[in-house]
Amino acid sequence: MSDYPGPGGEQDAVQPPPGQPYPQSAPTQINPQINPPPWQDQQQGQQQQYGQQPPPGFPQAPPIPAGYGYGQPGGQPVPAGMYLDQESGLMLPQGTVLASPGRRIGAFFLAIPLVIITLGIGYVVWGLIVWGNGQTPALQVLGMRCFRPETNRVAGFWWMALREIVGRILEGILSIITELISLILMLTRPDRKTLHDLVAGTVVLHDPNKVLAQ
Secondary structure, eight states: OOSSBOTTSOBOOOOOOTTOOOOOOOOOOOOTTTSOOHHHHHHHHHHHHHHOOOOTTOOOOOOOOTTOOTTSGGGOOOOTTEEEOTTTOOEEETTOEEOOHHHHHHHHHHHHHHHHHTTTHHHHHHHHHHGGGTOOHHHHHTTEEEEETTTTEEOOHHHHHIIIIIHHHHHTTTTHHHHHHHHHHHHHSTTOOOHHHHHHTOEEEEOTTOGGGO
C-alpha cells in the first residue's frame, strides 16, 4: 500500500506483510523513579496535607490542662478540697455527704421539742445566731449544714433567712399539701432538696467532722 494520500486526500493505513500479525503495543511499564504511578502522587499529597504545619498567622491550640477528664461535670476540673458526688452530680466538700432522708426528717421533728424547751423566743434567737453558719438549731444539733453548690460556699445569714422565712411561708401556703409535696421532693430528688431548699438554692450536708466550720 502507498504511504501517499489517495485521490480522496486520505492516507491509506500501512498494512503488514502477508503472513505476519499486526504488531502489538508494548505493555506500559511503571518505573517508580521515572514514571511513578498516579496513586503514589495521591498518597504523597495526602501525607503532606495531614502532616503540614498550620499556615503562619494562626496560633496553635493550647494544651489541655491537667484535671480535665471523664466523670467531671461539663468537663470542668474539680476544685481542690472538693469531690464529685456521683448520686447528685454535685461538687461537695471533702469530708461531707448529702444528709440522708432519715436525718432530715429527724431534724424536722427535733425542732418541735427545741421550740418548747426554749419557749419559742429562745429558739428564734438561737436561729438568728447560727444562720450565719448555714444552720438552724435542729441542724446544728444533728451535725448538718446548708451549702450552696452554685458558689461552693456555706449558705450565709441572708440566704438562710430566705430559706427559713420565705421558704417556710411557701411550704405553709396549703398546709399539709405543700408540706407533703416538700417531703416527696426531698425523697425523690437526687440532691434531696425541699421546697425551702429550692427557694434558697441550698442542699443540706452532713458534716460530722465540722469541715465546713473551718
